[in-house]
Amino acid sequence: MGVPFTFVHAADLHLDSPFKGLTKVPESVRDRLRESTFVALRGICDVVKREKVDFVVLAGDLFDAADRSLKAQLRLQRALEDMTANGAQVFVVHGNHDPESGRQAKLDWPEGVFVFGSSSVDCYSAYTRGGQLAAHVYGISYPTSAVADNLALRFKKREGAPFHLALLHANVDGDPAYDNYAPCKLEELKTAGFDYWALGHVHDRRTLNEYPHVVYPGNIQGRSIRETGSKGAYVVSVAESGAVDMRFEDVADVLWREVTVTIEGLEREQDLKNRMLSALEDVRRDAQGRPALVRVRLIGRGVMHDRLLQPSIAEEWLEELREWIGAPEETEAWIWPESILVRTGGTLLLDTISEDEGFIGELVRKGIAATGSADLSKALLDESLEVLHRQPKVREWLESRTHDERVQWIQQAMELTLTLLRVEEAG
Template sequence: MIEVTVPFTFVHAADLHLDSPFKGLTKVPDAVRDRLRESTFSALQGLCDIVKREKADFLVLAGDLFDAADRSLRAQLRLQRAMEEITSLGTQVFVVHGNHDPESGRQAKLDWPQGVHEFGSAGVECRPAYSRNGELAAHVYGISYPTPAVTDNLALRFMKREGAPFHLALLHANVDGDPSHDNYAPCKLDELASAGFHYWALGHVHDRRILREYPHVVYSGNIQGRSIRETGGKGVYVVSVSESGSIDMSFRDIADVLWQETIVSIEGIDREQDLKNRLLSALDDSRKDAQGRPSLVRVRLEGRGVMHERLLQPNVAEEWVEDLRESLGAPEETEAWVWPESIVVRTGGLLRLEAIAEEEGFMGELIRRGLSAVNRPDMSKELLEEAMEALHKQPRIREWLDARSHEERAEWIRQALELSLSLLRDEEAG
């Protein structure tokens, strides 16, 4: 606990990625594309509404407010209006910029309203944060990225300045080397915990995470998911600090469009109609989970059953996706639409590969060799490199393949074995 004489509330947000282009979507209707393109701005308005509703004393934004270093004019103008709305209520705003929106990026010459402070990149600054009645509530510290790729440990530059009852550090960084994010401004949790600050408001990682309490080290996550890798609710933390120094945190979901993944089992199914019914039921559950918001859903088929071999046939998964889209109706016909993003097949056949591997003959030998690669990382890597030799000539594809884990490679090999087995048995039967 800490000695705090002024109770106050602040909102911690990060990774707004305003005007994100949502690349890579194919065969998407205009209604889906338009809603996605506007979603980051809708989430921004949700942030404004939270600040107003909670009567927050100040707002901290932990980097990547914009999606690109050369910020779109549209995004800059919308953010300016949002800052005007927030500061008109007497709420201060403190901003750092990260790898997506560094100082070196092209910016329009716009004036931020009084009450907004952007931290520069020359060094860590300390600024006073006041409650709405004018009392000093905290010192807020921050530093922005000068360029997109910052590999220095910026956390080591933070030094607490006495004179305030609470100290809040604002940083865009990768704590303890999260492999799913670029290792920018790398630092260690122990370094943050021992630096003397009461709250580290972090950005960069798009999942909300409370890494530690007292002192608090927190990722608020982004405010709007941008792909199927960013599923579920997205939003901000409302943080209230009491007179005694206790910290109460409440997450508020402000995402305008949800990305979801739902799992459907094929076990016990032997007819396509039964599978269709199960798929539609799962998507209806996703619609309910979205609570009136539109959502893009990836269906993951799992389990073992007689449908497995049929699902492995060329283009079958894509045909199921098209049928689901037609069955659910056009997105423009309803506000809370569900758009099936894709179907991923991770099923297995009723005959286990391990049992077939004990058989004599070509199929048994094929499965035995394949399973050996599944169980050995060196063999799985070598087998896939041999199978994908032509693709390895493309630098970006080679980089992506080399980054796959053994578990991913093993899954691919198992699927290839089951498909090969299915094709060989079809040929024998013919």
């Protein structure tokens, strides 16, 4: 039997992230985004103080770049001082974004902060605020930005503690959406003898297993439209019996959201405008006072489809949405439409068209067949994008796309082809 204790598990802070790639963003939005990772870090500090946690584990990528900005390092130092002043120990590993080899300022970390090195898996003792041994905490940092070794195999449990927590920045089971650094298998983690694997690297919140717990908390602040949903850290309470209770704390300062708006049943632009504005107001209400960047995804089949595929029409809608929703400078809880994706279809079903004889029917039949097979979808796109495949970086990006993404491209291509053919026939 052990002693009850509570810890915070956070990862992927990416402090001072530059938020690249945003176009036509007002300065007020850009400034808020640049500060958002630091605000989220302060949110972690607030959780530590409010919940009176015994210790904190930070599972890598505390900084966004190997050569950490001085601002990020000073802000982290201040946050660690705040955590330890409130009675919590802090255990840190570095990942692929902030490896040991990166340039670092010569700063003193507060007493009670333990940073794991990269030469071997070390073990530190974590204590309750009352001074009782709560757990052994194990970890290893990245020496450089690209680690191909299975670091999980180096973790060996040391007896003498009631609970054993392993801190690791890794890609479990080779998730293709993330760089395959420190690759390992879930089965290896489950059978290694540890009670909790505090993971980092994957920006989605995931619990891969319970007892032993294998957990990704995700990042603390979304950095692009690919990182929607709640962002923050887990508050983990461990009972005297070893039972684990996890509660997620959302600390993100700026939200990223995607909303879907269907064109089904719409015949007028005014109706589409009303529907999009209503969706954005729903986001504003659900954000509870926080700002949000929103992507509008138009879906469904209807008579508006052909009009939405006209050149530059999506950009025109986007510009007008930004005007209607109000300037970010006017309120703290602003909404900024990030983009509009047109994923609609015409009134004619592809299955019906595929029954036709001739070129169009054959084209659609080939496309439908490709959407049902990963091999066929890849072969069709390889053939269609042969010229692009000659560019190494483009080829690498295309090769990394999933079957679902390829299916989406093929369906869009079929819809667009049919629309263009109908326009040509009408002309």
